[in-house]
Amino acid sequence: MAEVTAGAGNYTSDEMMTVTAARSLKDGQVCFVGIGLPSEAANLARLSHAPEVVLIYESGTIGTRPEILPLSIGDGELAETAELVVSVPEVFTYWLQAGRIDVGFLSAAQIDQYANLNSTVIGRYEQPTVRLPGAGGAPEIATSAGEVIVMLRQTPRSFVPVVDFVTSVGFGRHGEGRVGRVGAGPSVVITDLGLLRPDPVSHVLTLVATHPGVEVEEVRAQTGWELRIAEAVDVTEPPTSEELTILRDLKERTRRAHAG
Amino acid sequence: MAEIVPLGDAIGELVPDGATVAMEGFTHLIPFAAGHELIRQQKKDLTLARMTPDVIYDQLIGMSCARKLIFSWGGNPGVGSLHRFRDAIEHGYPHPLEIEEHSHAGMAARYAAGASGLPFAVLRGYAGSDLVDHTTVASIRCPFTGEELVALPALNPDVTVIHAQQADRRGNVGMWGITGVQREAVLAARTSIVTVEEVVDELSTRGPSHVVLPAWTVTAIALVPRGSHPSYSMGFSTRDNAFYTEWDGISRDRESFARWMREFVVGTKDHASYLDLIAGSNG
Numbered sequence: 001m002a003e004v005t006a007g008a009g010n011y012t013s014d015e016m017m018t019v020t021a022a023r024s025l026k027d028g029q030v031c032f033v034g035i036g037l038p039s040e041a042a043n044l045a046r047l048s049h050a051p052e053v054v055l056i057y058e059s060g061t062i063g064t065r066p067e068i069l070p071l072s073i074g075d076g077e078l079a080e081t082a083e084l085v086v087s088v089p090e091v092f093t094y095w096l097q098a099g100r101i102d103v104g105f106l107s108a109a110q111i112d113q114y115a116n117l118n119s120t121v122i123g124r125y126e127q128p129t130v131r132l133p134g135a136g137g138a139p140e141i142a143t144s145a146g147e148v149i150v151m152l153r154q155t156p157r158s159f160v161p162v163v164d165f166v167t168s169v170g171f172g173r174h175g176e177g178r179v180g181r182v183g184a185g186p187s188v189v190i191t192d193l194g195l196l197r198p199d200p201v202s203h204v205l206t207l208v209a210t211h212p213g214v215e216v217e218e219v220r221a222q223t224g225w226e227l228r229i230a231e232a233v234d235v236t237e238p239p240t241s242e243e244l245t246i247l248r249d250l251k252e253r254t255r256r257a258h259a260g
Numbered sequence: 261m262a263e264i265v266p267l268g269d270a271i272g273e274l275v276p277d278g279a280t281v282a283m284e285g286f287t288h289l290i291p292f293a294a295g296h297e298l299i300r301q302q303k304k305d306l307t308l309a310r311m312t313p314d315v316i317y318d319q320l321i322g323m324s325c326a327r328k329l330i331f332s333w334g335g336n337p338g339v340g341s342l343h344r345f346r347d348a349i350e351h352g353y354p355h356p357l358e359i360e361e362h363s364h365a366g367m368a369a370r371y372a373a374g375a376s377g378l379p380f381a382v383l384r385g386y387a388g389s390d391l392v393d394h395t396t397v398a399s400i401r402c403p404f405t406g407e408e409l410v411a412l413p414a415l416n417p418d419v420t421v422i423h424a425q426q427a428d429r430r431g432n433v434g435m436w437g438i439t440g441v442q443r444e445a446v447l448a449a450r451t452s453i454v455t456v457e458e459v460v461d462e463l464s465t466r467g468p469s470h471v472v473l474p475a476w477t478v479t480a481i482a483l484v485p486r487g488s489h490p491s492y493s494m495g496f497s498t499r500d501n502a503f504y505t506e507w508d509g510i511s512r513d514r515e516s517f518a519r520w521m522r523e524f525v526v527g528t529k530d531h532a533s534y535l536d537l538i539a540g541s542n543g
Contacts, residue, residue: 035338058364059286059438060469071501072337074287076494079437085469088286088311088441089372092365097384116388120361125394131349133335133342135363136312139389169388180387180408258501 013192019239038105058137104145115170115186118163142168154191171203209234262431267482282309282417286440290491291423293531328358370415374448420449431475436467437494455484
């Protein structure tokens with residue numbers, strides 16, 4: 001993981017990615033959160049600029065305010081600090097399917113240029129080289145959330161010309177766009193190198209910003225297809241010392257709690 | 261009406277080889293003790309349903325109890341892969357495993373339809389996902405609005421097995437915290453087994469999302485304190501996160517998996533002996 005010196009001093013490329021994702025959540029939004037990087041980013045947002053963000057986990061915990069990051073999607077911490085806890089059938093119907101979620105946070109093993117996501121298999125479905133965990137809540141988060149923020153580290157293995165399986169649809173295999181009564185789909189893909197947004201017409205993911213110290217050529221080299229670059233590529237703001245302090249304290253509290 | 265019986269008797273009588281068994285619990289209240297008992301009794305050819313076949317189904321698959329898996333997310337939560345599940349799918353070891361795969365929303369809807377006595381569930385899901393070509397779903401048109409939706413067959417297990425915090429002496433079951441899809445899974449099943457942390461005179465009414473299953477909806481109850489280990493039972497135990505992490509190493513290798521299962525599950529007579537051995541091995 002690259003160490004970068006800028007703004008508030010030393011930080012990692014993962015911290016840059018998490019801080020950028022946290023900033024993309026607005027105060028008061030209702031957010032459906034997955035475990036791992038999305039959970040880190042969503043809780044950083046809640047503990048910094050967005051204290052009224054509503055976090056919902058697929059275990060049925062709604063409006064949860066965990067002191068430490070959950071290790072699993074059903075940790076007791078999520079239930080104990082929630083406004084309410086509902087059943088799993090209810091969280092996917094009354095809350096997600098009905099359109100009550102503003103933002104869905106997703107990650108995946110593979111993504112293509114139309115932001116379709118694979119978390120099912122590497123190789124053929126019937127005889128996979130690597131069997132991944134599978135869909136979980138992702139296919140319906142991808143279709144029913146108002147918009148989707150995707151977070152994953154950028155490498156040629158994860159940014160592929162053709163995903164081996166479309167678990168969760170972005171803009172379709174051929175960029176045909178969104179179909180049916182659904183949300184707007186992926187609005188941004190946040191990686192450890194920068195930000196990509198879908199072109200409003202063609203839906204092709206386009207590099208719109210790099211993180212400080214990252215060259216456009218480096219992003220191109222870490223992308224498995226001919227990467228489209230915006231005419232003007234911005235540079236993201238480095239993490240502030242406040243953001244880094246909150247994030248590191250959260251991770252340290254989490255580490256201590258899970259070690260106990 | 262629920263009868264309170266020893267766990268071994270409940271599993272022996274209610275789970276024949278070849279049965280469709282759902283063991284539910286969404287990270288919380290996972291019925292591990294009952295899963296271990298299936299292994300001790302060498303159950304075969306089971307169709308195992310579960311939204312999140314984590315370590316409990318990794319053990320059942322690796323011990324050759326399963327013919328088929330119906331699921332929506334197969335990983336070790338917060339840790340990574342399920343190695344026995346992957347070995348079965350990627351290499352057919354210890355034997356090939358048939359799979360029927362859904363999304364969480366789809367599995368939850370299938371249980372809810374089963375609990376409702378309906379033949380199928382309907383939801384706005386699976387749109388644009390390749391899952392449609394690899395699982396049992398069908399397109400259906402709303403007769404009122406014309407909207408295209410997805411239909412899924414109801415899931416009605418032969419037996420649903422869950423773990424709960426309490427039963428009272430009449431057999432009413434109480435649970436709270438994250439209660440997942442357990443109520444639907446029990447009501448969808450022909451028979452059910454509930455292991456509990458304690459048997460009490462009166463059920464408590466504490467904790468978020470309190471759920472009661474009346475005695476007349478449950479077939480058998482077994483008292484198994486800490487029956488959810490390494491998962492947890494809110495108010496009684498915490499999640500053994502260290503075990504989930506250790507499982508990655510234990511299960512990665514076929515031999516070390518087999519050794520662990522022989523020592524801790526096959527070699528112990530019941531859940532209490534398993535817990536003693538686990539406590540001893542943690543020093």
